[in-house]
Amino acid sequence: MAAAQRGRGFAREPKPGGDMAEVHAELTGVKRVYPGADGGSVHALGPVDLKLARGEFYSVVGPSGCGKSTLLDVLAGLSAPTEGSILFEGREVAGRVPPGIGVVFQEDASFPWLTVQDNIAFGLRRAGTDAAEVDRRVSYAIGFMGLKDFRKAYPAQLSGGMRQRVCIARTLVMQPRLILLDEPFGALDAQTRLLMGDELLKLWRETGATVMLITHALDEAAMLSDRIGVMSARPGRLIADIRTEWPRERDSRIAAEESFGAITSRLWGLLRDETVKAAGMSGSSR
């Protein structure tokens, strides 16, 4: 089925397997300092060194406020790093979002004044894609995301989970080669996350894109990723890098496997120390 849909779905070009060693995006010594209140400054991130291989599913976990969204922002070119360099497909990312990157944000970013299908078509229309092609891709995305009955609905008529699906579809129809997702299921309950995770895996396999997923839920990270980065409390640095060694064809049923328990336990352990640190300062931030 996946083979039949290639070329008319989300995938830009057939991508058999992919060379896992090819570096798709690279951060070197990236630091981000925000100007704080009262003339002070907030060191939010880094220094971070990170290489994402093409076609890899990479997750980032870390305590609240540790700089995960900041990491995503600088990687996507939405804010410039204070220090360090970011390469995407070999070219420097400097404060502009390079084509080929798609972002699903932590907050609900659906446009309340557009229907589901207009939301999904938004980026394509702005890019000047011809109408027939827009229709084709949007229909496909709507079908894939299980939004068929809601194509004419407005976001307010949808549940949080369905709105998030709209945002994912809006990103995917642009056929990005690097997909950044910032806690896309943050608003959902554990059970719905499970389903959405399976869908995300399917997508990832189909498009052959590189995925970076930011999440709070340790089991989600353990279930979905090829590799998990654990971040320290603010200023966020990558303090561990865990490979799951899951097969490419997988879904949430791996939660029943023994190695899943091992991975989560390790994550819990790593995070306990960081949590205690972060909690100590939780009163001042947020």
Next chain:
Amino acid sequence: MAAAQRGRGFAREPKPGGDMAEVHAELTGVKRVYPGADGGSVHALGPVDLKLARGEFYSVVGPSGCGKSTLLDVLAGLSAPTEGSILFEGREVAGRVPPGIGVVFQEDASFPWLTVQDNIAFGLRRAGTDAAEVDRRVSYAIGFMGLKDFRKAYPAQLSGGMRQRVCIARTLVMQPRLILLDEPFGALDAQTRLLMGDELLKLWRETGATVMLITHALDEAAMLSDRIGVMSARPGRLIADIRTEWPRERDSRIAAEESFGAITSRLWGLLRDETVKAAGMSGSSR
């Protein structure tokens, strides 16, 4: 330490161990139907039969919108059941909140116009407790909840987790014998939940109260409870009852134990079917 504080802390009377078999609250054939839009009706809950033993830590998990909050509302007397009877300490609960029940809600219910200490003292003052006693209990609660440095702060100056602590303290100073918590840590990240869970266990041991905790997070339920009820998709019914057999003296470190993995796996398994069902109708609800 716990022994020394008895009588001046949250506990109404020394409660050594407690007779686990004594029924504290009992729901029989409870059903709740809401009047829906356009003259229809929404069958939100039941029929549910449930017995809570005095001093027990009971958790409820279930998919979003399955009726968990509705269960809490009818048990607390905040809304009357459409059918069935509810007994608390042997007396019928009929649409009024009986004294002795404390509730921590899913939403942030701290009063933004009161300082932390006034928030916590709120219920006591309204009940006409004398000032010295109010001071004593509030000071104790503030200490216990780690809010010492924030007694004069307003909720807006606190993080979500600390605000939730304020709400818990406000409930506990009333010395309820049955504490109902509706996803009290819903807004927090996994790491902070961990800490809060440990605090909750400490409290439960100290007060000897019966606790019913509603949560989305399966690992949280597995980690904290004596017994876990699993709810079906709406209309919520209790489809499983899992005993953890944890010792009374426990904390989050039990997550490292093997039986923890077994319990979560079982919960995941039970929920997968329910989740699929719930997702099928997720478009219509919420």
Next chain:
Amino acid sequence: MKRATWIRTLVVIGFVLLLEGLCRWGVIGRMTMIPPSEMADQLWKLLQSGRYNGHIFETLGNVAVAFVSAVVGGFVIGSILHSLPRARRAIDPFLATYYAIPFFAFYPLLVVIFGLNAAPIILIGFLFGVVAMIINTMNGLDRIPRVLIKTARVNGLGPLRTAWLIKLPSAAPQLFTGIKLAIAYSFIGVIAAEFIMSTSGLGYSIAYAFNNFDNRTMYALMLFIITLVTIVNAFFHVWERRIMARRGQ
């Protein structure tokens, strides 16, 4: 909702009947108020005779011009102030006080600047309406979720297209509130200005009728304005509901 509409209709009818009764039984003297039925009757006659058409059209024209310029001007000023937070904070206390200043005192000034035509009246209507629009424009722009702007950047939109495609629709609910208030205040300003200083228009006609003890005409015109305002309000109410219902608000 249906039920509320019914009850509201009944309440209004009941109130009118009560007034009718009070006037007819002489509890309210004829010099104070005439029965609503007579007001309506007189209004009908006035409208048929066409004697007040000139005044009516003049006032409506003035309100329309004042309203449109208040909306456009308020939007532009609001957008500019929004992008200059420092200027905005400096001006805030003045905006809040604005309605306490009797603009009518400046009518001679306005006549000098604009000449003796409708412009001074329109300007007062504009001055009344524009601030509501400014405030609500700024509110609307304040409330645009940052993530939507980020989305625009990810889609490679420039500042102009971001403003047109993202900011404007996103701020629409507050802009709408501003528009509603602007029309109300334009009405209030124009009619008050006419009432106090002008030599024509509905406001003037009411003042004139008052001066000449012509209670029937006065109340007929008052009824006309009340009805007109209610209709305009209802129109905006329905329109707003339509737009907001889509967004589920």
Next chain:
Amino acid sequence: MRQFFDSLVFAAVLVAIWQGLHWFAGDIAIASPGVTAERAMVLLGSPSFWGHFRETFSALGYALAIAVLGGMTIGLVLGLHRLSGEVAEPILVSLYSLPKITLYPLILLIFGLGMSAKVAFGAIHGIIPVAIFTMGAVKTIAPVYFKTARVLQLSRRQLVATVVIPAAIPELVSGLRVGFSLTLLGVLIGEMFASQRGLGFLVMNAIGTLDVPTMMAVVLLLALVAVMISAGLLYLDRRLHHRVA
């Protein structure tokens, strides 16, 4: 502090525009800032001005008291009782946008002259915005507060006094800001028509005798007082909203 300075700069800009208008339009239309200020100082030194001032502001005080107490009561009742709120809201909004000056003859016929008419006219300007804001505030109080109150066994009176009103206060202050301005406007308009005392009367008199400096001076003083009161309310407003945000 910086904001205060900025506001002063803005005020200076206004004065510059004023001076420009004066040069353009001549002194029968608009007195220069200098002359106005001079006249204002004279007024401030004259006891009769303070009589007018007291008159206006005591009328404003009564009107505001009626508007606030009445508006809050109406708003509370309508906000707490959903059906009556739904019934009343469009009516209130219609009344809000009604040019109330058209009701002036009616007020005069009912209340006669002097203080009571002024107060009534001020109050009808102010009461509706206060009621609308209060109702809005009460309606948007999070339902969880009402649940909390029930769990804590509050009586109906305790509920209103210790939960509903405090929760609604930030919005109430916003309503009060609008209500204050409109009430003052109402009182002034009332004084402009039929009165022998008050600042509105002074303005109208000055217009009548074409005493432009006095007219401008009174308006200036009025504006200054209004700005000060309003800035106070704004400060309160910001603080209260800040606490909630």
Next chain:
Amino acid sequence: VEVTVTHWGVLMYGAPYAVAIEKGFYRDAGIDVTGVLTSKGGGTTMRNVMAAGMPYGEVSLAAVVAAINQGIDLKIVHTGVQTVGEILWVTMPDSPVRTAADLNGQKVAFTSPKSVTDMLLTMVTDKHGVSVDAVAAGGIGAGLTMVEQGAVVAAPVMDPVWARFQDRFRPVFMVQDELPQMTQTVGVTTAEFARSNPDTLRALIAARKRGVAFVYENPEETADIVAKHYEMDRDLALRAINNLIELSYWGSGEFNLEAMDNMIGGLRIIGEVEGTVDWNRFVDASFLD
């Protein structure tokens, strides 16, 4: 109690009342007049009279007639200002316009439609057979400003405003020189009050009469009193009072039916009155002595 005087604080109708209050003439007559109600004039003042605690006041004749025409039961108990002669039209000093005849084809201001100035302008232009483009300015101030700005060539003015701007404008014509005498204001009360309180009325009228006499005898002191009550510049008040004394502006109260008919004639021209007014029904001279 309070009496009502139209344009109190603005125009000079009120000077005798100010004197009567200040010099204690009311007190001597046994009435405690504490203040004066006023308003912008016209029907508003008439309504004020009826709404006031004591329904008595001096109001423009035009407003009284309007009220009478609406069927209100009023009694005119004395006359006030017996002339509209103090009104004049002015232009810029360097203007070529010198007489009423020169206004032909020009833009000329009056205050508001169907006001006294509207009426007078119509009567004067009719008299000279000239046609002007009459413009409603909305007020005295607006009219003068328009003259300064060149929007109209002439605008109406009267004391004390005229006293303030005497040096800046030049008269084109004075109504006094152009038109016959017309009664401007009258003392009015409700028929009910006239019936029940004849003595009060008599006392009120007598006190005013003393006030009028005082004004003519002591312009200087009157200026002091008016300046105080009107909160007006003293020199300005004196100049205005002297101007008006020359015109015999304030009448002692006696009726001059011809002057009243002249006013009615004017009102008829501008369509404010139809037919004649039967003074017998409304005038009650019995309180004058």
